[in-house]
């Protein structure tokens with residue numbers, strides 16, 4: 001492979017290409033609860049009460065930054081199911097994500113969290129039901145969706161600067177040619193997002209010499225630079241130490257509010273992100289439970305979902321802390337390229 005092609009593959013922005021076979025448009029507004037596990041899986045008392053699944057997200061007061069924003073949902077799943085490798089991973093999933101909401105997708109290893117975000121991106125087709133993103137089938141408005149795939153790290157010898165990585169997010173597919181429009185607007189926006197993620201001090205260093213946490217911030221800036229309306233982050237806290245997990249979680253919460261972008265983030269450990277979240281989606285046992293952290297993160301619900309005793313405590317300052325949640329393994333053995341896509345971007 002030509003060295004430039006290899007470099008380009010290594011640092012290409014995570015903007016998903018549109019799929020030809022994306023899901024059909026969403027159905028008209030149903031009236032079922034927002035999200036539930038299949039009835040056989042969770043007794044009635046364990047299913048949190050969720051807002052009705054309406055296409056226009058109703059206001060609520062559960063938002064860390066204030067009331068839940070009203071307006072058309074940015075992401076809607078209606079009775080959605082996904083099959084990979086001949087097996088249904090989850091089904092009957094109902095979910096609405098409002099503009100500017102910070103939503104975490106949580107659950108045990110291998111339950112289908114990454115597959116859920118890939119379905120939202122249009123990289124994996126729905127087997128039943130429907131998904132809509134910004135009112136269109138997944139993958140149709142890729143320019144308005146920023147994506148940070150799982151585990152991207154850079155070779156220590158890579159000389160390209162952090163700021164160039166961010167620039168690639170701006171140029172998109174025209175990397176090396178430049179995107180039409182004002183060069184000044186590009187410079188200003190790139191400087192703005194670099195500052196927003198707190199990377200100004202090291203953005204001009206070679207990316208290979210930046211720490212994992214610094215690289216992660218620059219990649220978040222890359223995903224954000226085109227002012228997406230939806231930011232999809234697949235385990236952005238993976239392999240960061242605890243202080244960095246907390247700092248990056250706080251950063252994402254702040255970005256969510258300042259840029260008015262909806263964020264869907266896959267995570268293993270709820271604790272570093274809980275204080276910043278508007279909603280959580282727990283995947284388990286072939287279905288999903290969604291709601292505010294206070295609704296979903298309870299000892300009874302998590303114990304049932306993980307099939308192991310888990311305690312949820314409330315600290316004196318009102319924070320929820322999950323105790324006893326199984327640790328994620330250091331190596332994920334269940335990673336595959338998404339259906340219909342080569343391995344190029346799947347699981348880096």
Ligand SMILES: Nc1ncnc2c1ncn2[C@@H]1O[C@H](COP(=O)(O)OP(=O)(O)OP(=O)(O)O)[C@@H](O)[C@H]1O
Nearest residue numbers: 084085109110111112113114115332334336337339
């Ligand atoms: N393209 C594929 N073909 C076959 N099986 C797949 C494919 N993609 C995912 N799977 C399987 O689907 C299951 C869910 O995978 P997924 O990566 O979505 O889980 P996850 O919840 O994100 O896991 P983890 O927490 O370990 O990252 C796994 O068992 C995985 O092996």
